[in-house]
Structures are given as structure tokens and as C-alpha cells.
Amino acid sequence: MNEQQTLWQFMSMESDKLLNQTLQHIGLTFISLLFAVAVGLPLGILIARKRSLSGTVLGIAGILQTVPSIALLGFMIPVLGIGAKPAIVALLIYALLPIIRNTYTGIIGVDKHITEAAKALGMTKFQILFKIELPLAMPVILAGIRTATVINVGVATLASYIAAGGLGEFIFGGISLNNTNMILAGAIPAALLAIVLDALLALIQKMNFKKLRKILMVLPFVIIVLSAFYVLPSAYGSGLKAGFTPEFMGRQDGDLGLKTAYGLKIRTVVISDAVMYKAAFTKELDVISGYSTDGRLKAFDLKILKDDKGIFPPYYAAPIVLQSSLEKFPDLENTLNLLAGKITDSVMTDLNYRTDYLHQSPERVAKDFLVKNGLYKSPKNGGAGTIKIGSKIFGEQYILAEMYSMLIKGNTNYQVETKTGLGGTKICFDALLNNQIDFYPEYTGTGLLAILKPDSRVIGRITPDKDKTYAYVRNEFVKKYKIKWLKPIGFNNAYALMMRQKQSAELNVNSITELKNHLDKN
Amino acid sequence: MIELIGVSKRYGSAIAVNQVFFKVNEGENLVLLGTSGCGKTTTLKMINRLIETDEGKIMVNGKDNRNQNAEQLRRGIGYVMQNIGLFPHYTIEDNIAVVPKLLNWDKKKTADRVRELLLKLHLPENCLKFFPAELSGGQQQRVGLARALIADPPVLLMDEAFGALDNVTRTNIQQEFKNLEELKRKTIVMVTHDVQEAFELADRICLMDKGQVMQVGTPKELLFNPANEFSRQFLDGQRLALEFKVIRVKDIWSNLPDGKNKTEKVLNPELSVWEAMEKLRSETVEELTFHDGKGIVKTLTFDDLTKAFNQYKNSWHYE
Ligand SMILES: Nc1ncnc2c1ncn2[C@@H]1O[C@H](COP(=O)(O)OP(=O)(O)OP(=O)(O)O)[C@@H](O)[C@H]1O
Ligand SMILES: [Mg+2]
Numbered sequence: 001m002n003e004q005q006t007l008w009q010f011m012s013m014e015s016d017k018l019l020n021q022t023l024q025h026i027g028l029t030f031i032s033l034l035f036a037v038a039v040g041l042p043l044g045i046l047i048a049r050k051r052s053l054s055g056t057v058l059g060i061a062g063i064l065q066t067v068p069s070i071a072l073l074g075f076m077i078p079v080l081g082i083g084a085k086p087a088i089v090a091l092l093i094y095a096l097l098p099i100i101r102n103t104y105t106g107i108i109g110v111d112k113h114i115t116e117a118a119k120a121l122g123m124t125k126f127q128i129l130f131k132i133e134l135p136l137a138m139p140v141i142l143a144g145i146r147t148a149t150v151i152n153v154g155v156a157t158l159a160s161y162i163a164a165g166g167l168g169e170f171i172f173g174g175i176s177l178n179n180t181n182m183i184l185a186g187a188i189p190a191a192l193l194a195i196v197l198d199a200l201l202a203l204i205q206k207m208n209f210k211k212l213r214k215i216l217m218v219l220p221f222v223i224i225v226l227s228a229f230y231v232l233p234s235a236y237g238s239g240l241k242a243g244f245t246p247e248f249m250g251r252q253d254g255d256l257g258l259k260t261a262y263g264l265k266i267r268t269v270v271i272s273d274a275v276m277y278k279a280a281f282t283k284e285l286d287v288i289s290g291y292s293t294d295g296r297l298k299a300f301d302l303k304i305l306k307d308d309k310g311i312f313p314p315y316y317a318a319p320i321v322l323q324s325s326l327e328k329f330p331d332l333e334n335t336l337n338l339l340a341g342k343i344t345d346s347v348m349t350d351l352n353y354r355t356d357y358l359h360q361s362p363e364r365v366a367k368d369f370l371v372k373n374g375l376y377k378s379p380k381n382g383g384a385g386t387i388k389i390g391s392k393i394f395g396e397q398y399i400l401a402e403m404y405s406m407l408i409k410g411n412t413n414y415q416v417e418t419k420t421g422l423g424g425t426k427i428c429f430d431a432l433l434n435n436q437i438d439f440y441p442e443y444t445g446t447g448l449l450a451i452l453k454p455d456s457r458v459i460g461r462i463t464p465d466k467d468k469t470y471a472y473v474r475n476e477f478v479k480k481y482k483i484k485w486l487k488p489i490g491f492n493n494a495y496a497l498m499m500r501q502k503q504s505a506e507l508n509v510n511s512i513t514e515l516k517n518h519l520d521k522n
Numbered sequence: 523m524i525e526l527i528g529v530s531k532r533y534g535s536a537i538a539v540n541q542v543f544f545k546v547n548e549g550e551n552l553v554l555l556g557t558s559g560c561g562k563t564t565t566l567k568m569i570n571r572l573i574e575t576d577e578g579k580i581m582v583n584g585k586d587n588r589n590q591n592a593e594q595l596r597r598g599i600g601y602v603m604q605n606i607g608l609f610p611h612y613t614i615e616d617n618i619a620v621v622p623k624l625l626n627w628d629k630k631k632t633a634d635r636v637r638e639l640l641l642k643l644h645l646p647e648n649c650l651k652f653f654p655a656e657l658s659g660g661q662q663q664r665v666g667l668a669r670a671l672i673a674d675p676p677v678l679l680m681d682e683a684f685g686a687l688d689n690v691t692r693t694n695i696q697q698e699f700k701n702l703e704e705l706k707r708k709t710i711v712m713v714t715h716d717v718q719e720a721f722e723l724a725d726r727i728c729l730m731d732k733g734q735v736m737q738v739g740t741p742k743e744l745l746f747n748p749a750n751e752f753s754r755q756f757l758d759g760q761r762l763a764l765e766f767k768v769i770r771v772k773d774i775w776s777n778l779p780d781g782k783n784k785t786e787k788v789l790n791p792e793l794s795v796w797e798a799m800e801k802l803r804s805e806t807v808e809e810l811t812f813h814d815g816k817g818i819v820k821t822l823t824f825d826d827l828t829k830a831f832n833q834y835k836n837s838w839h840y841e
Contacts, residue, residue, distance in 0.1 A: 117607030120572055121620050121669070122597030135611050209611035209653070 010181040017170075022189050024165035027230025028084075029152040029193075030223050032091030036148055037223075040096050041141070044103020045129065054104060061097040069094070069158050074275070077162065082243070082271060082279045084230070087156075087164030094155050095148035102144025106137025138212060139205050146201035153194040157186070160246060161272035163279070165230075167193075169246055169270040176247030239522050240515075243271040243285035252456070253449070253463070254289065254495060257311035264516045277302065280500060287515065292496040293345055293396065295352030302498040306511035310464035315445035315494040317396075318470075319404065323482045325438035329387055331412040333486060336439070338375055338407055339400075340487035348396065348491040355395045362395065366402035376406065382413020390437035391420040392428050396493065400441045425450050433481060443493060447473040447485070466492065523548050524569060524677065524709060528578035531564050531733075538564045540733040541578070546726075548676075551710040552738075553720040556730035562713040563604060565730070566679050569711065570599045582677065597621055600670030604681040604713075606662050608654040614665055615650040621673045639668040642702060660691045671704060678705070680712045684719065696722055717757065721764050729753055741768045746838040766796035769834060771812055777830035781811055781821030788813035791820075795831055799824070 011018055047054040067075075072093065076086030110133050118132045134141070160168030170186025173179070204215050248254035249270055258264040266287060271279065279285045281300035290297060292304055292315075319336045326333055343351070351369060354360045370376035389404055391397035398420055405416045419437055422428040425446055431437045448459065448469060454476075462468040474485040497512055509515045524546040531539040539561040546552040554562045567573040569580055571592045580587045587595055608617050615636060622632040640647060643664045654662055663683060670678060684692045684699075699705065700723060714720050720727050721741045729736045729744065729752075736756075737749040745764055748754040757764060771778075772791035789798075791812045801810060802824050811821045822830075 111607075113603060113605040113607040114609060116572060117601075117603050118609070118620075120570060120596055120601040120603065120607075122593045122595075122624055123620075124593050127624070132609060210613075 007181045007184050011185050014170075014185065018185060018189070021165060021167045021169055021186070022193070023229040025153070025156055025167045025190065025193065026226055027228065028087060028091065028156045028159055028164065028166050029149065029197075030226040031230050032088045032152055032156075033095055033145070033149055034223050034227055035088065036092045036095035036099055036152075037145065039092065040099030040144075040148075041103050043096075044100045044141075045107065045134075047100070048104050048107035048133075051108075058097075058101060058104070061100050064093045065097045067093075069155050070161065070274075073158060073162050077275055077278065081282065081284050082162045082164075082275060083269065083284070084164050086162055087159040091152050091155055091159075094151050098144040098147040098151070099141070100144075102140050102147075103137065106140030106144075107133050109140065110136045135209065135213070138216070142201060142205040146198060146205065149197050149201060150194050153190060153197065157190055160270050162275055163243055163269035163271040163285075165270070169249065171246075172272070173246030173250045173270070176245065177250045179250065182250060240266055240286040240519060241284075242266045242268045242287040242289075243276050243279055244268055244289040245273045245276065246270050248289040248495065252459075253311060253313050253445075258497075258512070261309050261311045262512050262516050264512065264519070266515075266519055280498065283500070286499060286503060288498050290496055290498045291493050293348040293352055293491050293493040295349060295354070295356035295395070297498065298349050298353040299357040301501050303501045303504045303510075305497040305499060305504070305509065305515055307494075307496065308511045308513050312495040313445040313448065313459070313463035314466035314469050314492050315443035316466055316470060316488040316490075316492050317400070317441050317443050318488040319439045319486045320432070320442045320447070320477065321439035321484050321486060322432060322435065323478070323484055324435070325387070326484060329385060329412075329414055329438070331414070332387065332408070332438075335407050335411045336404060337487050338411070339403060339489050341490045342373060342375075343369075343490045345491045348493070351399050352396055355399060362398035362402045366399050366406060370403060370406055377410030379406075379409035380411075380413055381409075383415070384413035386415040386417050387439075388437040389416060389418045389420075390422050390428050390431055390440035391418070392425065392440070393421045393423055397441055400489070404439075404441075432483065441489070442485075444469045444473050444485075444488075445494060447477065452476050452480075523581070523583055524711060525581040526565070526569075526578065527581070529565070529568060529575050529580060530577035531561075531568060531573060532576050537733050539568070542730075542733075542735050544728050544735060544738050546709055546711055548709050549707055551705075551712060551723060551725045553724035553727045554711065554713045554730060555717065555720045555724075555727050556715065556736075558715060560730045561733040562715070562730060563681055564733075566681055566711060566713050569677075569679055570596050570601055572601075597624060597673065598675050598677065600673075600675040600678040600708075602666050602670045602678070602680040602683040604685065606666045606686070608662055608665060608669075610654055612653075613650065614645075614652050614654065614657065617654065617665055618668045618672055620669060625673060635672055636668075639671060642704065643668050644698065660687055660695065663687060663695065667699075674704070676707075676709060678708050678710045680710065682713055682715070685714070685716075692719075699723065717760055717764070718767075721767055729756060731756075746835070763796070765835065766799065766831075767794050769795045769831065771795065771798055772814065774830040774834040775814065775818075775820070777833045778812075778820045778822055779826055781819045787811075788819065790815075795827060798822075798827060802827070 043057055047057050069090065072090045073086060076090055080086040080089060114136070115128055115132055118128045123131065156166045157168035157171055159166045160172055167186040167190045170182050171190070174182030174186060204212070207215060244255055255268070276285070276288045277290060277294070277296035277300050280288045280302060290302070321332065321336070351365050354365045355362055367376060387408055389401050391401040401418050401420050405418055408414055408416050419431070422431055428440050429451060432440060448454070452473065462472050470485070470488060477483045477485055497515070499509065504510060507518055509518050526542050526544050529539060529542045530537065542565060544552065554565060556562055564573055568575050569582065569587065571587055582595065618636050618639065619632050622635070636650070645661060645664050645668070649657060649661065654665070657665065663686065667683065684695055687695065696719060712723065724741060726738060726740050727744055728738045731752055737744060737753045739747070744753060745757060745761065745768055770791065771793050774795070775791060788811045791814050798810060809821050809823050811819060813819050
């Protein structure tokens with residue numbers, strides 16, 4: 001019950017956003033439905049006339065339907081950019097198959113004797129289509145539209161990946177933030193929307209011909225009005241435009257902090273981090289919320305704005321090791337510390353760039369780095385026990401795991417077993433606690449905010465200072481978990497606001513405060 | 523007036539209609555008769571171009587039907603389908619009024635005409651707001667007929683219009699059909715595989731087999747002058763009953779004994795022999811008296827009737 005109350009609290013607190021997202025969601029669903037009907041209905045009629053085309057058309061629509069939604073959105077971006085256009089087109093494509101298929105089966109399902117009677121009475125082909133075939137096929141066509149609507153309500157949640165709004169902003173924000181209320185605040189309205197629209201359309205579908213005729217006159221207008229709810233997110237304001245991930249939007253050390261600490265007011269869309277950097281590069285966005293060591297920073301020539309008020313907690317990476325493992329493998333600590341302080345932000349960015357963008361293997365990138373820094377030694381192949389290394393499921397962690405593996409093999413007599421790709425923080429940390437791995441690279445900010453979760457006063461006190469943060473997590477981890485933080489590797493993979501190098505230079509904006517001042521002036 | 527001149531239709535290698543010639547005069551009712559699959563429906567549909575001919579030509583009211591716009595042609599030809607084919611999403615009123623809508627009649631004229639047909643075809647007034655599914659099969663058949671007749675087309679094509687009905691209903695509708703003033707002026711081509719129905723309603727019959735015309739003639743000619751073995755055998759099963767129905771008392775007038783002037787009611791010699799026999803059996807009378815309207819009166823018993831009938835039949839064979 002407690003959960004329930006806080007959900008209501010969350011919803012009422014965020015009611016503005018909720019209403020806005022719901023309207024966007026409805027609008028997005030119906031705009032794309034409108035286009036899908038406009039395209040699918042004539043296509044369905046066409047293939048009912050020319051049956052020889054039906055295989056091809058239905059085949060293509062069927063294949064488009066099976067393209068995973070995220071991939072489809074991805075394909076759209078190079079052509080249509082981000083925002084409303086690609087989202088509408090992607091939704092349209094999903095809605096197409098049920099509409100074409102049902103129009104086709106509806107029309108060819110009309111009793112031949114009835115169409116023949118119409119012909120015998122002297123109706124033209126057009127009259128037969130509009131007076132006989134379409135009305136008789138209407139329940140089937142409506143069933144198709146109903147399916148398409150429900151599909152669209154579902155897929156529209158993904159629109160938030162490409163800055164097209166909708167209830168996905170809460171859903172995916174909630175998932176990233178592990179905030180159940182936020183997920184539910186998006187998921188419940190989305191589910192209700194699907195259920196209500198499905199029921200309404202089922203009602204219409206089952207109506208008799210007389211009522212149906214009246215409803216069908218009104219329906220297009222209703223759809224157009226509902227479409228109008230979708231006030232295009234790009235339609236208001238001008239000047240600089242920001243794209244933040246759903247996670248960033250919901251965090252105190254994210255958008256909320258930007259508002260309270262800096263008073264930053266910028267036109268903002270919600271977008272997935274998968275497309276965000278590219279969108280900044282192609283000038284569809286000007287400011288994005290990235291990670292400071294992301295390889296794409298380099299690939300797309302972006303610049304980090306200085307967090308001069310220190311709202312982004314430091315995310316210094318360091319290996320965290322079970323104390324029991326350190327005792328069991330006495331050479332381990334020194335070996336792991338070989339990397340301490342060796343990798344700066346820009347070096348890490350470069351390493352990430354090589355794996356993420358140049359598609360070099362983490363193993364090669366790791367070896368190249370170690371060789372260049374004189375740390376590489378050929379494996380000793382000793383037999384003094386096996387050390388298990390874990391890593392989370394992204395590039396940077398793979399590279400670090402490889403480096404540690406090479407260092408251990410070259411400097412000690414231990415064998416190594418790597419367990420890379422252990423999902424997110426929770427999975428990795430649980431594996432460590434349960435002694436399934438001996439260590440993995442973790443970040444101070446994550447240790448603080450995702451694992452220790454102290455109250456906000458503690459966070460406010462220590463996060464502006466990277467050393468205080470490190471000291472805090474180091475002490476607490478030993479106390480609570482008997483896990484030791486070794487020396488930081490050097491780089492800080494924290495949240496950061498970024499702009500294109502060129503624009504930053506042109507506007508002379510190098511820090512977040514300068515950004516705010518620039519925005520206030522214009 | 524309708525004329526088919528060497529009309530053929532093929533489906534692949536099969537020939538559905540083969541070199542058909544016949545002519546239907548104005549106001550005449552020609553019945554296409556034949557077993558299932560012999561090409562009746564195909565022949566009928568070629569007249570209003572629901573099916574296009576492969577060979578030959580069809581004249582409707584003096585014009586080659588291919589030289590007219592197909593829709594215009596069809597709006598001038600009433601068509602009653604083998605499967606009724608009412609529009610399930612139209613009310614009965616809208617179903618009947620399809621052609622007037624296409625012809626842009628004004629509302630009043632349409633409504634008046636719909637009501638007129640309702641009366642003539644003995645449909646209940648309140649059925650207008652119903653949908654076809656809410657009517658009985660017989661009522662639907664009547665609606666199908668009303669739909670074909672509404673614009674008073676000079677030509678009417680009917681495909682097994684009474685086929686789906688039980689015997690009693692069928693006989694009733696056939697009688698009503700025969701007595702509809704409106705139909706007497708029309709040129710009608712009617713399809714049936716029911717010999718009784720053909721003899722009941724036809725001015726002339728076109729007997730078909732395997733896509734070919736076997737004989738065209740009046741019912742009497744078919745009965746008494748079969749053109750070939752097929753025609754003869756086709757009617758063999760019901761020959762006697764048909765003869766009784768086809769021959770009227772006036773046909774055998776000269777073979778009947780002269781009557782005594784009686785005061786009882788007199789009958790019209792237009793009655794068929796069949797009908798006269800029914801009266802003799804059912805009304806428990808020994809004799810019937812006929813008056814030909816020109817002062818001659820004949821009185822006859824069952825024996826007189828059969829004797830005269832047989833004499834008449836024999837006379838056909840020696841022609
Ligand atoms: N569309 C078609 N394709 C192929 N063959 C056809 C087609 N329509 C009719 N036929 C064939 O043509 C022949 C004549 O068919 P038609 O419908 O004219 O027969 P019918 O005399 O009306 O029969 P019934 O009394 O059963 O209605 C049949 O052998 C039928 O199989
Ligand atoms: Mg037929």
C-alpha cells in the first residue's frame with residue numbers, strides 16, 4: 001500500500017509532465033495511425049483489385065513489421081534525423097501491415113453475389129467500392145485499425161529514444177533510475193490507453209451498419225483532433241536545444257541539479273544515449289548529457305563543458321576487490337595498482353573511441369596501451385590459483401578487464417578467468433559479494449549513489465570533492481561488505497554536458513555557467 | 523427486343539455456351555430451360571454484359587449491347603439473381619431504391635414507387651426499415667424482384683428467381699408473377715431448370731443442353747413437336763401432366779359435345795384441361811358448362827374431357 005501511495009504522490013507531483021506525455025503519446029499514436037490509414041487503405045484496395053500484387057505488398061509490409069523497433073528507429077535517424085518525423089514514420093510502418101492485410105481480406109471476403117448484384121444494377125466500379133465493398137469490409141478493416149492502434153500505443157513508448165516524447169520518457173527514465181514509481185507512472189497510463197482504445201474500437205467494430213455509418217463519418221475528425229494533441233516537441237522556442245537521456249532527466253545530479261544549482265533554462269528533449277551523440281554532431285541538438293570518457297566524444301568532435309559548480313559527482317574508476325581474495329592472492333593488490341593513475345580522461349576517451357568507433361577488439365586496445373606504457377609482459381603461465389575478473393556490459397569495462405588480465409598473467413603466477421558482460425551494477429556487485437568473481441572495476445559515484453545510497457545531506461557534502469567521495473566509499477565498503485577499493489585508475493567517467501567544439505568556440509561557452517549566461521542573454 | 527446471334531462463351535478449353543441463336547420479341551417471356559450446368563446463367567449474364575461474349579453479338583432493343591456503356595445498359599435492364607444478392611448493409615427500402623439513386627430520382631418519386639411495388643408484391647409496409655436478414659426467403663425474393671422492377675425497365679432478366687422457395691410459396695409467387703400487370707408489357711428472359719415452372723410462365727421456351735440450344739418453341743410445340751430426341755426425352759417424365767396444363771378447353775372445343783342450356787354458372791374455356799379436371803374432381807359435380815362468349819355452350823363430363831383431349835393430341839401427331 002505504501003508503494004501505491006508514493007505512486008500517487010509521484011503522479012500528482014509530476015502531473016504536468018504526465019499530462020503532457022500522455023497527450024503526446026495519444027497524439028503520436030493517432031498521427032501515425034492517420035498516415036497509416038491514408039497509405040494502407042488504398043494499398044489494401046489496390047491489392048484486392050490486382051491480386052497478383054498482394055503477395056509482394058503483404059510480404060514487404062510483413063518484413064517491415066518484423067524489424068525490431070529500436071533498429072527501425074535507428075535506420076530512420078540518418079534519413080529523417082531525430083524527433084517527430086522518424087517516430088511517426090516508424091509507427092506508420094508498424095501500423096501498415098494490419099491495415100493493408102485487413103483491408104485486403106475484408107474486400108476479398110465480400111460475397112461475390114453481392115458485388116455481382118451491384119454490378120448488375122448498373123453501379124460503376126467506384127460505386128461498388130464505396131457503397132458495397134468498403135462498408136461490408138468495414139468490420140474487418142476496423143479490426144485491422146484496432147490492432148494497429150494497440151501496436152502503436154506500445155511502440156510509441158520507444159519514441160522517447162529519439163526525442164519524440166510520449167510516456168516512454170517516464171518508463172525508460174524509471175528503468176535507468178531503478179525508480180518503480182516512475183516506470184509505473186508511464187506504464188500504467190500507456191496500458192490504460194491501449195485497453196481503452198481497444199475497447200472503444202471493439203465497440204465500433206461490433207455496431208450494426210446504421211450506427212456504423214454515422215460513426216464512420218465522425219471518426220476521421222476524431223482521429224485528426226487526437227493527432228493535434230501531438231504538439232511537435234520541436235515546435236516551440238528557438239535558440240539552443242538540449243537532448244538529455246531519460247535517466248539524466250530524473251536525477252538530482254542531472255537535469256534537476258542543472259535547474260537548481262545553475263538555474264539553467266534550456267529547451268530540452270528526451271533522447272536515448274544511443275543516438276544522442278550523433279544528433280549533436282548533426283546539429284539537431286546543441287547540448288547533450290554524455291559520459292566524460294565516451295569514445296563518441298572524440299568521434300563526433302564534442303567538447304565537455306566544465307561543471308564549475310560541481311553538481312556531477314565524480315565517477316573515478318578503481319578496481320574493487322574482496323578482502324578475502326587479497327589475502328588468498330597476496331600479489332594481486334600490487335599488480336592491480338600497476339594501472340593506478342595511468343589512464344587520464346582523454347586517454348580513456350581515446351581507448352573507448354578505438355573499440356566503439358574503430359571497432360578494434362578490447363584485447364588489442366588493452367595490449368597496445370600496455371605495450372606503449374611499458375607495462376606489458378608475456379604470460380608466465382604459472383599455476384598458483386585462478387583469479388576471476390568481472391566486468392559490466394560496456395566497452396570501457398571490457399578494456400579494463402583485458403588489461404588486468406594481461407597484467408596478472410605477466411606479473412604473477414596466477415591464472416585468470418574473465419567473466420565479462422555481467423549486465424549492470426547490481427549483477428556485477430552481487431557476483432562479487434557471492435565470491436563468484438574476485439574483483440571488477442567500479443566507479444566512485446556508482447558505489448556511492450547506486451550501492452551505498454546514503455542520505456542526501458551526505459551526498460551533498462561529499463560529492464563536490466572527488467577525494468572525499470573516494471574516501472567515503474572506501475571506508476564504507478570495507479565496513480559493510482569487506483570489499484576494498486584499490487587506487488583509482490585516473491579517469492573520471494562522470495556525467496558531463498557537451499557541445500560541438502566549433503559551436504562552443506563560436507559562442508565562447510566553456511562551462512555550464514557560461515552556457516547559462518549565454519542562454520539568459522538570448 | 524433481344525436477339526442473340528451466334529453467341530459463344532469459353533472457359534479455358536471448356537465451352538459453356540456454344541453458338542446460341544434466339545430472339546425474344548417485345549413483351550414476350552422466354553424461358554431458358556435445361557439441366558444444371560448447361561449454360562443458362564452464362565447466357566443470361568451475357569445479355570447485360572456481366573459476362574462478355576467470346577463470339578457472336580447480342581442486340582438489346584435494336585442496339586449491339588457492346589456499343590453501349592455497360593453501366594447505362596444495366597440500369598435499363600432489370601436483373602433478378604439466382605442467389606437474390608440483396609445488400610446486407612442496406613435497409614429493404616434502400617435495397618429497392620438502388621437504381622433510382624443511381625438515376626438521381628427525386629426522393630418523393632422514389633418513395634412513391636417503392637410503396638407501389640410493396641403493394642403489388644404483397645410485402646408488408648413495415649418491412650422497409652428492416653435489413654434483408656430480418657426477412658423470410660420468400661420476402662427476400664420479392665424484394666429482389668422489386669429492386670429489379672423499380673425503374674420500370676423494358677427488359678427483365680431473371681435467374682431461377684423462385685428457385686430457393688418451398689413448393690407452396692413458389693406456386694403462389696408464380697401465380698402473382700403471372701398476374702402482375704406491370705410484367706405483361708416487359709420483354710423477359712427467365713432461367714429455370716424446373717419444367718413445370720417453365721410451362722407455367724413461358725410464352726416460349728428455349729431448351730438448352732451442354733451450352734447448345736436444342737429447341738426454341740412454345741410449350742405446345744415442345745410437347746407435341748419435339749425437334750429431336752433430347753427434347754422428347756427431356757419432357758418424358760411429366761409429359762401427361764404438362765399436356766393437361768398446356769391444352770385449354772378452348773383448344774379442344776370442337777371435339778366436345780354440344781351442351782344443353784343450363785342455368786348454372788358457366789365457365790371460361792380459357793381454363794386448362796388440368797384445371798377443368800380438378801374442378802370435376804373437387805366440386806363433386808358430374809358436369810361442367812362452358813360458354814365461349816359467342817353464344818355456344820358446351821357441357822362435359824370427365825369422360826367427354828379425356829376423349830376430346832385424346833382426339834386433339836392425335837391430330838397433332840398427323841400434322
Ligand atoms: N467462371 C467460370 N469459370 C469456369 N467455368 C465456368 C464459370 N462459370 C461457369 N462455368 C461453367 O460453365 C458451364 C455453364 O455454367 P452456368 O452457370 O451457365 O450453368 P447453369 O445452366 O446456369 O447451371 P445451374 O442451373 O446450376 O445454375 C458450367 O459447366 C460451369 O461449370
Ligand atoms: Mg445458373
